[in-house]
Amino acid sequence: MRRFFDFSSSMSHFLGVYIYGPNRGKWWHSCAIMPLWKLGRAIHRRKLRLLYRFHPSYRFHMIDTGLKPGPHMGERLILHASFSILMNSMKIRFDTLDRLETETRDLEAAPIGNNSPELIDHEVAFRKEMIQLIRWWTITRPADLAHAKSLADLVYGDVYMVERIDEKTGAKSLEIFPTAPEHKGQKKELRALRKKIAHEETEMLHRLIDIKGGLD
Structure with missing residues (x-):
């Protein structure tokens, strides 16, 4: 079953709607989906920065x-x-x-x-x-x-x-x-x-x- 959101690839989606799909540019996509996805991505990236620095399993440079x-x-x-x-x-x-x-x-x-x-x-x-x-x-x-x-x-x-x-x-x-x-x-x-x-x-x-x- 697909997750509700994904920030990791070209298949990124939020609430089941693909970010880079054919709906991109539509008013509801631009006004609702994209802002929420960008906010989630920003939080996700800050979380990852902490994991990269302190969590052994996330030290991908090694x-x-x-x-x-x-x-x-x-x-x-x-x-x-x-x-x-x-x-x-x-x-x-x-x-x-x-x-x-x-x-x-x-x-x-x-x-x-x-x-x-x-x-x-x-x-x-x-x-x-x-x-x-x-x-x-x-x-x-x-x-x-x-x-x-x-x-x-x-x-x-x-x-x-x-x-x-x-x-x-x-x-x-x-x-x-x-x-x-x-x-x-x-x-x-x-x-x-x-x-x-x-x-x-x-x-x-x-x-x-x-x-x-x-x-x-």
Whole structure:
């Protein structure tokens, strides 16, 4: 269900009336809706200034990558920092992914009425892309990483050793192989999965950059 007011985006509205919709310029919109919305926005901005200064969750100039302390490659930092921004933006506007999905379905299914169809279509497309990116980051990628770890433990966890005997001297020696013969298939699967993860990380990061203008 849509909130009564929103000061945060191009979809800003007050009492169910969009600020930047087709009603802009009408006398009742200019004399009633806009003044009340501007007053609410001014109060909202002053509230945010206090939160930005004193509340840890609102220190948006600082990015929590979620990574463990220690050295990390630049590409890893960029990926985690970017998706941290995406998750923070979702939490600010919608609080949870379920609410984002519900409000997106409601917005898409609701009668257009006085609202601009182009504006709604753009917002719905943005939200759907946001949902796909968040689902990949929170569901698909963690599952792939967990599967890759289990494969790596299987393939490289135990050293495969073969005892060799020299026919001439009778001396014994051990040959060490990182992968047991029965794990050759899993090793191939692991390589393919790692390539998939790397490819998707680059693709999803590019897709996130494409919608950066709509993030709060």
